[in-house]
Amino acid sequence: MSDEDWQKTACILCGVNCGIEVKLDGRHIARVRGNREHVASHGYACEKAQRLDYYQNGKDRLTSPLRRRPDGSFEEVSWETAIREVAERFVHVRDTYGGASIFYYGGGGQGNHLCGSYGASTRRALGSVFSSNALAQEKTGEFWVDHMLFGTGLSGSYQHAEVAVFVGKNPWQSHGFQRARPILREIAADPNRALIVIDPRRTETAEMADYHLRVRPGTDAFCLSAILGVFVQEDLINHDFIRARSQNSDEPFAALTDVPVADYCGRAGVTEASVRDVARRIARASSVSIYEDLGIEQSLHSTLNSYLEKLLFAVTGNIGKPGAMNAGTSLTGMFGGALSSAASPVGGHRIIGGMIPANVIPDEILTDHPKRFRAMLIESENPAHSVADSTRMREALRALEFVVVIDVAMTESAREAHYVLPASSQYEKWEATFFGAAFDTATQYANTFTLRAPILDPIPGTLPEGEIHRRLVRAIGAMTDDDVAPLHAAAAKGRAAYANELMRVVSERPHLAEVMTVLLYETLGPTLGAGNENAASVWGIAHNFARRYPESLRRAGFSGEGAELGDALFDAILKNRSGVVISIDPYAETWRRIHERTINLTIPELIPELKSLREEHPSCDPEFPFVLSAGQRRSSTANTIIRDPQWRPKDPAGALYMNPADASALGVQSGGRVRIITKRASAESVVVLTDTMLPGHVALPNGTGLWYPDREGQEFQYGVAPNELTVTEDRDWFAGTPFHKHVPARIEAVA
Numbered sequence: 001m002s003d004e005d006w007q008k009t010a011c012i013l014c015g016v017n018c019g020i021e022v023k024l025d026g027r028h029i030a031r032v033r034g035n036r037e038h039v040a041s042h043g044y045a046c047e048k049a050q051r052l053d054y055y056q057n058g059k060d061r062l063t064s065p066l067r068r069r070p071d072g073s074f075e076e077v078s079w080e081t082a083i084r085e086v087a088e089r090f091v092h093v094r095d096t097y098g099g100a101s102i103f104y105y106g107g108g109g110q111g112n113h114l115c116g117s118y119g120a121s122t123r124r125a126l127g128s129v130f131s132s133n134a135l136a137q138e139k140t141g142e143f144w145v146d147h148m149l150f151g152t153g154l155s156g157s158y159q160h161a162e163v164a165v166f167v168g169k170n171p172w173q174s175h176g177f178q179r180a181r182p183i184l185r186e187i188a189a190d191p192n193r194a195l196i197v198i199d200p201r202r203t204e205t206a207e208m209a210d211y212h213l214r215v216r217p218g219t220d221a222f223c224l225s226a227i228l229g230v231f232v233q234e235d236l237i238n239h240d241f242i243r244a245r246s247q248n249s250d251e252p253f254a255a256l257t258d259v260p261v262a263d264y265c266g267r268a269g270v271t272e273a274s275v276r277d278v279a280r281r282i283a284r285a286s287s288v289s290i291y292e293d294l295g296i297e298q299s300l301h302s303t304l305n306s307y308l309e310k311l312l313f314a315v316t317g318n319i320g321k322p323g324a325m326n327a328g329t330s331l332t333g334m335f336g337g338a339l340s341s342a343a344s345p346v347g348g349h350r351i352i353g354g355m356i357p358a359n360v361i362p363d364e365i366l367t368d369h370p371k372r373f374r375a376m377l378i379e380s381e382n383p384a385h386s387v388a389d390s391t392r393m394r395e396a397l398r399a400l401e402f403v404v405v406i407d408v409a410m411t412e413s414a415r416e417a418h419y420v421l422p423a424s425s426q427y428e429k430w431e432a433t434f435f436g437a438a439f440d441t442a443t444q445y446a447n448t449f450t451l452r453a454p455i456l457d458p459i460p461g462t463l464p465e466g467e468i469h470r471r472l473v474r475a476i477g478a479m480t481d482d483d484v485a486p487l488h489a490a491a492a493k494g495r496a497a498y499a500n501e502l503m504r505v506v507s508e509r510p511h512l513a514e515v516m517t518v519l520l521y522e523t524l525g526p527t528l529g530a531g532n533e534n535a536a537s538v539w540g541i542a543h544n545f546a547r548r549y550p551e552s553l554r555r556a557g558f559s560g561e562g563a564e565l566g567d568a569l570f571d572a573i574l575k576n577r578s579g580v581v582i583s584i585d586p587y588a589e590t591w592r593r594i595h596e597r598t599i600n601l602t603i604p605e606l607i608p609e610l611k612s613l614r615e616e617h618p619s620c621d622p623e624f625p626f627v628l629s630a631g632q633r634r635s636s637t638a639n640t641i642i643r644d645p646q647w648r649p650k651d652p653a654g655a656l657y658m659n660p661a662d663a664s665a666l667g668v669q670s671g672g673r674v675r676i677i678t679k680r681a682s683a684e685s686v687v688v689l690t691d692t693m694l695p696g697h698v699a700l701p702n703g704t705g706l707w708y709p710d711r712e713g714q715e716f717q718y719g720v721a722p723n724e725l726t727v728t729e730d731r732d733w734f735a736g737t738p739f740h741k742h743v744p745a746r747i748e749a750v751a
């Protein structure tokens, strides 16, 4: 193999999607290295990328559409049959109960969001109204708080921050921003900078930290309030900033003036001195960036925690400057509408950013309410595994009249479906993430986008999602030969003619706007070359981006008037395998994206909860004396993207982490077995002893407990599936976020 054999693509195992180069050996991804030319990751990749072949060549990859037989087993059917029957059955559900009874769960995982762009056409063609995905069990509370305070999402700049704070986040393992490990090392090594971690566990990140507030699980609301209380009581607030840039500060400041700091520190299990040190370090920093993640989102007071976390940087003026929190560009406007007043059809649960809380999905199905969901389309997510209470989620799926799963592998959700449609893998088609990959300098910040080209032919029998949805929309009857004929003709004349004709056709036939992405796939797609059609929806996305952010795009070096600007962006994206800088903004731009250029400090809905903390004393049920964090990110977890347990050869089952003091009280050794009992169920696990865990706190990894064939093809479940142990009602009262990191449990030694 020569040097030319290296092909540029990206890792899809977590949301940062590092640029990588791979060498193939036949159909195997044989070697992997970071792509130094990549605009955002600059050659960085973690050890997980070395194991991508376990994804690409999983033994349970799907190679044919499957249809469930009356006896429950599956039979292979042709694509023609599958598409026709799936369309007919969805149309039947729609005609009987209305399109709103068809629920969509999906849109992509850590690296494949084009499927969601195409899925949107099928949803609209069916008149489906409600949808959700994994973000509705982690980030919706945060989105809502961001939109209340700022009218936009803000993100940190860890590379340039003087002080970086991680709250319930372990970036050493979970990343979440580009080049996380070298950046953490740089901060830790610099005496003028500081790393602050708030986490009950002495994580790899906490080991490097200058300050580690080792809170008791579930007490962050007290800890964060105490830090904010110190800000107000020691007068560490940035008053000039508050006067110039904010409104409605009276209520939260009044509440914080009253915070009994020492008392709250006691409830959180941290010393008052350490909390005061942290508050002072944050307040005197020239720039602070803060990352909140699952440790506080999937635990008690989830949405309130997000509010308090954002007040930490807001009241110290860490917005709209280098090293602090800034509002970037978004390719999809994905999280717009966070504040809509929509509610779920049965339970009236708050819909944030268009997503129904994942924890209430079974309640929206397992009822005789006339508006209950009757059918579900699941795409690139595995809710039978990843949503709380797997038993109940399976029961809900079985109660539906019709379930279709689009996936690359035979997942726990696919097992519950009536039809399973096999997608080509993320290395067999054009794909991309919309999470964005930012970087920044002293004077400006930027966003990038990376479109991946296929490095392998699709496995026979599979199709890219664009083609699957194009066929479905055709079969549903929402796009006809008549609709597409003028566009095919125009596309042959070039992009400009095509754009004009598209406008004309859609204004004449407005229903086509609903299925825009498959219309692009079918009519613009072929002009991109055979096998490249799946990139077509990016054209529309590039044009929308150019309309929303023309100045940012020009600063990134793009030129042209009107539609030319969007085309220039699309061409660059299509051509470039190492990512494209799509926007550059001076820091002041953040204020133009913040509503009325002013932050609003009061969230009326959350003030009563903030005040009521006073009356709350953390306690535990003697029947369940442990707190189980069900789903910890480790060096060998990647959600359920890799299903083969052998990808973590050292720990194929995924052990329970436990403090040695707890183990000796129970009489178990490292490598021994325990039974974990929750109010829902119980499961057996291997234990690993580690004093990185606090006594009373145990943790299981995420992504374990999947069914997978052994060498003889016999299927086994490896490790504990965390959501067999969780319940749907343990969730945030406001956003519905599950308390996966805070599951009351009892542990017993297994003889």
Ligand SMILES: Nc1nc2c(c(=O)[nH]1)N[C@H]1C(S)=C(S)[C@@H](COP(=O)(O)OP(=O)(O)OC[C@H]3O[C@@H](n4cnc5c(=O)[nH]c(N)nc54)[C@H](O)[C@@H]3O)O[C@H]1N2
Residues within 6 Å of the ligand: 014, 015, 138, 167, 168, 169, 170, 171, 173, 174, 175, 176, 198, 199, 200, 201, 203, 215, 216, 217, 218, 219, 220, 293, 294, 295, 296, 299, 629, 631, 632, 633, 634, 635, 636, 637, 638, 639, 702, 703, 741, 742
């Ligand atoms: N290696 C790896 N990386 C991943 C993923 C993966 O599967 N594997 N998944 C990706 C995805 S989808 C996501 S959302 C992110 C999640 O990334 P993280 O949120 O960083 O992941 P977790 O390990 O689930 O939880 C973070 C931390 O919360 C802590 N925690 C538990 N209880 C509490 C508490 O009460 N308070 C506080 N303050 N902390 C607590 C845990 O000890 C843990 O260190 O990771 C992404 N990156």
Ligand SMILES: Nc1nc2c(c(=O)[nH]1)N[C@H]1C(S)=C(S)[C@@H](COP(=O)(O)OP(=O)(O)OC[C@H]3O[C@@H](n4cnc5c(=O)[nH]c(N)nc54)[C@H](O)[C@@H]3O)O[C@H]1N2
Residues within 6 Å of the ligand: 109, 110, 112, 115, 133, 134, 135, 137, 138, 294, 379, 380, 381, 382, 383, 386, 387, 388, 406, 407, 408, 409, 411, 423, 424, 425, 426, 465, 630, 631, 632, 638, 639, 640, 641, 702, 722, 723, 726, 740
């Ligand atoms: N108890 C507990 N539960 C949790 C969590 C936790 O910490 N604890 N974490 C939560 C979080 S933060 C998240 S993000 C979710 C993650 O859980 P899910 O949202 O269910 O997503 P993944 O496990 O990432 O599953 C991705 C699916 O996409 C499929 N796939 C891969 N490539 C392709 C492709 O090209 N096309 C298609 N169509 N499919 C493809 C994979 O086979 C897999 O089935 O889990 C949540 N659930």
Ligand code: SF4
Residues within 6 Å of the ligand: 011, 012, 013, 014, 015, 016, 017, 018, 044, 045, 046, 047, 048, 049, 175
């Ligand atoms: S797992 Fe995440 S951090 Fe590691 S190489 Fe892949 S994308 Fe990069």
Ligand SMILES: [Mo]
Residues within 6 Å of the ligand: 134, 138
């Ligand atoms: Mo996630």
